[in-house]
Amino acid sequence: MRGRPTIYEDANIIKKAQEVFWQKGYSAASLSDLQKATGAGAGSFYNTFKGGKKEVFQKAIQERRLAFDAFKKELSVSESPLELIKDFIRSIAQAEQNDHLKGCIIANTVVEMTFIDEDLEANAVQILKEVEQMFTEVIKEEQTKGTIKTQTSPEILGKYLITFWCGLNTLRRMYPDENVLKDQIEMQLAVIS
Amino acid sequence: MRGRPTIYEDANIIKKAQEVFWQKGYSAASLSDLQKATGAGAGSFYNTFKGGKKEVFQKAIQERRLAFDAFKKELSVSESPLELIKDFIRSIAQAEQNDHLKGCIIANTVVEMTFIDEDLEANAVQILKEVEQMFTEVIKEEQTKGTIKTQTSPEILGKYLITFWCGLNTLRRMYPDENVLKDQIEMQLAVIS
DNA sequence: CTATTTATGTATCGATCATTACAAAAATAA
DNA sequence: TTATTTTTGTAATGATCGATACATAAATAG
Numbered sequence: 223m224r225g226r227p228t229i230y231e232d233a234n235i236i237k238k239a240q241e242v243f244w245q246k247g248y249s250a251a252s253l254s255d256l257q258k259a260t261g262a263g264a265g266s267f268y269n270t271f272k273g274g275k276k277e278v279f280q281k282a283i284q285e286r287r288l289a290f291d292a293f294k295k296e297l298s299v300s301e302s303p304l305e306l307i308k309d310f311i312r313s314i315a316q317a318e319q320n321d322h323l324k325g326c327i328i329a330n331t332v333v334e335m336t337f338i339d340e341d342l343e344a345n346a347v348q349i350l351k352e353v354e355q356m357f358t359e360v361i362k363e364e365q366t367k368g369t370i371k372t373q374t375s376p377e378i379l380g381k382y383l384i385t386f387w388c389g390l391n392t393l394r395r396m397y398p399d400e401n402v403l404k405d406q407i408e409m410q411l412a413v414i415s
Numbered sequence: 416m417r418g419r420p421t422i423y424e425d426a427n428i429i430k431k432a433q434e435v436f437w438q439k440g441y442s443a444a445s446l447s448d449l450q451k452a453t454g455a456g457a458g459s460f461y462n463t464f465k466g467g468k469k470e471v472f473q474k475a476i477q478e479r480r481l482a483f484d485a486f487k488k489e490l491s492v493s494e495s496p497l498e499l500i501k502d503f504i505r506s507i508a509q510a511e512q513n514d515h516l517k518g519c520i521i522a523n524t525v526v527e528m529t530f531i532d533e534d535l536e537a538n539a540v541q542i543l544k545e546v547e548q549m550f551t552e553v554i555k556e557e558q559t560k561g562t563i564k565t566q567t568s569p570e571i572l573g574k575y576l577i578t579f580w581c582g583l584n585t586l587r588r589m590y591p592d593e594n595v596l597k598d599q600i601e602m603q604l605a606v607i608s
Numbered sequence: 609c610t611a612t613t614t615a616t617g618t619a620t621c622g623a624t625c626a627t628t629a630c631a632a633a634a635a636t637a638a
Numbered sequence: 639t640t641a642t643t644t645t646t647g648t649a650a651t652g653a654t655c656g657a658t659a660c661a662t663a664a665a666t667a668g
Contacts, residue, residue, distance in 0.1 A: 224636040225644025245530050249442045253626055264627075265646050274626070323529045332585050333526045336516045337438050347589050354589075378602050381586065385599065389582025392525050393574065396540050396547075406578065409571050413606065418614025419664040446656055457657075458616050467657065 230262040232270055232281075240282035244327045247334050248279055248342065280345060286328055287349050294356055303360045304369065307383075308411050314390060315403035322398035329391040354384040361414065372414060379414055386410050423455040425463055425474075433475035437520045440527050441472055441535065473538060479521055480542050487549055496553045497562065500576075501604050507583060508596035515591035522584045547577040554607065565607060572607055579603050 238260040242251045253275060257263060262270070271277045293310070297303045328346050335343035358380030364370045372379065394403055431453040435444045446468060450456060455463070464470045486503070490496040521539050528536035551573030557563045565572065587596055 223644090224642065226634040226646065228645065230646090247442075247527065247531070249440075250531055252624075254624080263647050265630095265648080268627070269645060325526065325529070329585055330526050332588055333518065333523055334440065336518070336588060338440070338443055343588075350585070350589055374602060378598060381590075381595075381599050382602065384589075385579065385582035385586045385603070387582070388585035389578035389580070392522055392543070392581035392584075393578045395525055395529060395536075396543055396577075397574075402574075405571060406574050409567060409575065410578070416614090417612065417666040419616070419662095421615065423615090445654080447654080456617050458618075458660095461657070462615060 230260060230266050230270065235260045235262055235267070235270060236278060236281045236285055239278045240285055240327070243279055243282050244324050244330075247330060248275075249334070249338065251275075276339070276342070279342065283328065283331065283342070283345055283349070287352075290349065290353060290356075297356065297360060302369075304364045304414070307357065307360060308414075311383075311387070311390070311411065312404070312407055314394065315400050315407055317394070319398045322394040325391045325395060326387070329388045332388075350384060350388075353387070354380050357383040370415060382413065423453060423459050423463070428453045428455055428460070428463060429471060429474045429478055432471045433478055433520070436472055436475050437517050437523075440523060441468075442527070442531065444468075469532070469535070472535065476521065476524065476535070476538055476542070480545070483542065483546060483549075490549070490553060495562075497557045497607070500550065500553060501607075504576075504580070504583070504604065505597070505600055507587065508593050508600055510587070512591045515587040518584045518588060519580070522581045525581075543577060543581075546580070547573050550576040563608060575606065 239251075239256050242255050242259045245251075246255065253264070253267070256275070256278065257267060260267070268274060271281075273280075297306055300306045328349050331346035332343060332350065335346065358376045361370065361379045361383075362376035365372075365376060390403070390407070393406065397403060432444075432449050435448050435452045438444075439448065446457070446460070449468070449471065450460060453460070461467060464474075466473075490499055493499045521542050524539035525536060525543065528539065551569045554563065554572045554576075555569035558565075558569060583596075583600070586599065590596060
């Protein structure tokens, strides 16, 4: 392989860029911010990502999808997948104050991107729908097993969970307080039992 | 009163500016956008609003608070205030596609403003908390009257509603479809009865 | 009328935006 | 070694950002 060796690897740039996007959102994150965070100058940056800022953002979003896929794998081998989902939602209450303010980057993106960039909005919506579908499938499964008594359709309950997820994304900014969130989460999760 | 007569009245500028902010959010709405929408040039704009873009945004936000106050007044003379609240939430399902995408400007602002402008974020959070308190009070009242059977505390139920409100703000962008939203809303409202 | 006051329209400010141009650096291939 | 390839660092691009400067328009006060 010829050529000057790579210092700033793709994966690392994306990881660092994700942090910036998570804090500031897409529009407010400047190339200057990204270059400062990643260490890479404009040369390396555009050499690596011909698509510029938008491409890096999409890759940062996809990175989250991978994290979500990993969770889905965990679910598939779990004996009580619904409890795993509930525990994951419960874990939000214990997040740091800073993480409460940041919220979920995918849910944030759906809100930010309306009328701004429909590609990026569609990407984020798609991921949320995948998460919703995961919820729905697990609920359906548990209903068949008889672990859940509720007769409400799994589709409605799946949408109930993704709606709660997105609502919690704002509630935690209103009340970045573990106890408040904990009570709220328990009450809402109790609906599915 | 001396001086050249005013063509572009404050109230009208705010109203037109609100539409722009609602569509694009704060950051993405440029002064150029605002001037185009309001008709007022930079001269009139900064003569009227010394605080510039930020001041106009704050006034546009306060405008929404007034609309909310009006609703609160309706509630106070209603015989079944909870039903009024429920109907208001139900009315979201029937909104136009465009309105689904725009969502609630206050909820949007909370998400957008994190780490961007803490004044504007605090304004929006404050309004959401006022709406939440309105929910809580009405629920408490109806519980005392015995109209509601649920024993869950009004504080939790109030937060449940504001969380749902914010969650719906994203769900309606995922599914700008009246029937989907209608079913979802009925299921979630049934929790409070 | 003239003086004063206020609003408007336009030109322009410096800063920053995302992106590009390009030469030097640093590796391998021949 | 020399030629080639790729990455890096820096300078500069034109566009647009929010905001200001300022002359003029258009009213009233005296």
